[in-house]
Amino acid sequence: MNSFIALIVFYAFLGTAIAIYARGARSQEEYFVGGRRISGIVSALTYASTTYSAFMMVGLVGLSYASGVGAAGFELMYLVGTLFLLSYYAPKVWKMGKEGGLVSPAELIGSRYGDITAKLSAIIALIALIPYTSIQLIGVALILEKNANLDFSIGVLIAAVLIALWAFIGGLRGVAWTDAIQGFLMLSAAILAVVWVSFKVDFSTISKLDGLLYVPNKIWTPKLFAALTIPWFFFALTNPQVFQRLFIPKDKTALRKMIIYFGLFGLIYTVLVTLLGLELKLMTLNGDFPSISYRDDVTPTLLTIMPPWLSLLIALSILAAAITTANSIILTLSSMISRDVVRERGILVGKLAVVVLTVFVALFALQKISYIVELAVLSSTILLCFLPLIIGIFHFERGGRITGVSTLLVGFIAAIALSYLKLSPLGIPASVVTFFLTFATFFVVASFEDRKVFN
């Protein structure tokens, strides 16, 4: 048997065993937020594994290789924004979740802006996150195609089964525990990769990187930096799969540990991944590594020159990063269907939604549509429409149902239209325009609408 297939089989058995051990949830609160009894360490690792997808070891390594230190600045700006938002909003959101019995992220929005806004939030999250989740499946299938000689469609099928199975059986607890182990795997593989590459790099020639060592340069202009960092800076509040994790820690001490350990994980992982990209670029300039023109090929090329055991471990860590992100999103979207769209009392529809959504995401991945990457990138801009509503809950006294619906619709339509028409009015990036349009809509409409408490 191909050694990568053997590794995948072991990985699948281990994850399934953990999910079976975690099973037994009967209520929505148990199934979707682990009964709000998750420890700080596990909360931190599931938060990190959900946040950091295959983009890190593939996309960010390639981006650092191609564009230099600006890639590190972009990713660290995201981390700083997340730390700020979590340290300020996490205790408030956690308290509201506990006192109000909130399970899905849209419920928090609905508690202030009405059920119709919660439903619309769930639908927008589904539209925004399905292409993003499909990208994770495509990533897994490509790894399996390259390392295990499996057909692309078989790879998608394996990824879909792993994603649905652990979430279906174990709910949030199953996902969180498997995330925790995979988080260690992701970090360990990145450390080993950097150590292995570092022995082959001549750091005395670092100045050869030239314009890649500072910003602005030809690639990292202030405009590009703003376009990428604005949606990502607010990721902790706009992306439902991470926002829902604010409900899961067992107490405030566990919540604090979640924030700090996630920050530590994020800092170390970002440094390792971006350093790897810079080191490989230096090796290319010194003639020790092939010159790569398509940046997503940097990590796959690195795997071909590494010892087989290390190459397999890193491939598995990339696969784990994709699976952890995808199953967390699927479970969160299922909770939104169960709580906000169907409004069931049990977990039957929620569990069915895990299966149906995974099938849908897999079918989307199998289409291999050319614009799927653009759709996935667009997700962070679309989700910006949640931001004024969430911030408004804590800082703005006015606004209700009309404010909620109009803010979501304007943000959603602006993000789609600007992207589809490839417009950047006055040279301002689409994400920045969407950001200001959603806030402007929120403040204008809310100033005319009285607050109404729904729950």
Added chain:
Amino acid sequence: MRWLECLLVVLLMLVPFFAFRSEDLATYVYWVVVTAVFLVYTALDTKRWAYE
């Protein structure tokens, strides 16, 4: 007050766009140090609500 802290750290993260242009890892190290310091600050600051 909290948003002023946020503005300050964002401005600190933007400093390399105006102040650094050296062909070494100064920009990279600067960003890592600012993030690490902010992480330590967050660890201390969150004690306020964690143990109240």
